[in-house]
Structure formats: C-alpha cells, structure tokens
Amino acid sequence: MVISHKYKYLFIEIPETASWAIRKELCQNYDGEPILHKHASYIEYCRTAPGYYLDYFVFATVRNPLDCLVSRYIKLKFPKESGLANELIEGLIADYSDLKKHQDVHKNNLNFVQYFQKYHKQPISEMIDYSVDRIDYVIRYENLQDDFSEVLNILKIDQVGVIPILNKSKGKYKPYLDYYEPEIIGQAKHVCGPFMKKWGYDFPNDWGGSGVTFFDEIQYVLLNYLKKIYMTNIRYNNAPYSKAIRRLYAKLFSG
Secondary structure, three states, X not given: OEEEOOOOEEEEOOOOOOHHHHHHHHHHHOOOEEOOOXXXXXXXXXXXXXXXXXXXXXXXXXXXXXXXXXHHHHHHHOOOOOOOXXXXXXXXXXXXXXXXXXXXXXXXXXXXXXXXXXXXXXXXXXXXXXXXXXXXXEEEHHHHHHHHHHHHHHHOOOOOOOOOOOOOOOOOOOOHHHHOOHHHHHXXXXXXXXXXXXXXXXXXXXXXXXXXXXXXXXXXXXXXXXXXXXXXXXXXXXXXXXXXXXHHHHHHHOO
C-alpha cells in the first residue's frame, strides 16, 4: 500500500495486477511512501489511519482472473524464470497453502489443467473485493498506461513517464487463454464467472457465454465474506493462533 500526503492519495496494491510497478513509480516520482504491508486492504488501513486520512483519493488495480490464475501457476511452476524465487522462499513459507501448491506442482509435475482442476473448484475473490466500497478509481491491467494517466489527471499531477513493466512472468510462453483446454472451460466459468461479471470482464465468444448461475453468485458472496476475514485478520498476522489457522487452512483447502 502506498500513500501520499502531498497529493492525498492511497494506492491499494492488488496481487498480479502490475501493482509493484505502480508502487515503484509512485514512490520514485509522485511523493508516494509505503505503509502497512504490500498487499494491505483498505479495511486494515482504516484500523490505524487518522480520520482525515480517510478522505484521500483511493485507487487500485484489477485484472482478468483467467489471466491471473495462469500467472500464479507460472510463478509456482517456474519461480526462477518468473523472478519470484525469493518470494517463494520468504513469502510462501508464511502462506502454507501456496507453499503446498508449489511443492505439489513440482513433485507431481502438474500442468495447468491438472493444477486448475485440483486447486480451483470454488468461485474466487480477490483483494480488490475487500475494498470495493471505498475505491474511487480502478485501473485495469489491460489498459494500464492510459488508466494510470487518468488517475494522475484526476489528482492534477503532471506525469513523468510511462510505467515500466516489472515482474513479468517469463515462464508464460503462450497467451493465457491457450492454457484453458476444453475440459476445464466449464470449471473456469464457475470459478471466475461471478468475479468477471462484477468487474466487467467477458469470457471468449467461443466459450458459449458466461454460464454463471445463481448458486455460483451465492457461493461467491459467502466465500468472499469468509476470505475477507481470513485475508484482513489472519493472512498477514504473525501471532501463533494465526499461523495455526493458516496451517489448518492449507490442510483443508490445498489438496
């Protein structure tokens, strides 16, 4: 999370959405400074921020979840090529479920279809869902440069340059849609459909529509509520009880 008291903005960093590149640009050129932890939510910010900080302009990023899921798999499969070897060593040790996935992908040489079938069975939510009620502007990963320019325009800040592309997944050798074989398209609709509907993303035309059911949306709302509690109270908490809950979470939900 990045804040600027000079320009009165707050940037919420959402994983897999070029947030690191934006963070670096804000801190180098637009009076930004990191606060809390990298992927803190607005909920966490409100717990410590003085009341007048809550009037700052808030923006975040979003990305097509079909693309995000492929990038996450690539980072688990090819940590060195994706530039995240250190993050896997340092970060995933704290998140036992991701560490277990990483070990499974390597031990059993899981391809994307096998990984997706095993680990993505329920509708997903993302960090942006936990802050949606307070976000003033959403930068789309697919329109990164133009949307970032629009944020600066709203804040009346002169733009210095374009956002450099950082932490690009080098192991992604083909377009992300090519990873979705026919046998997992139905599952992908169930898993990604509610989030895509909420954030204005469409499935490819040749997939035959979204297929999002009422039951999918109910699951999305319920799981999003539970995950919000986990991500804003447990995931980044180093208390012994939090570590125990993360281990239990990994055991229950990581195969």
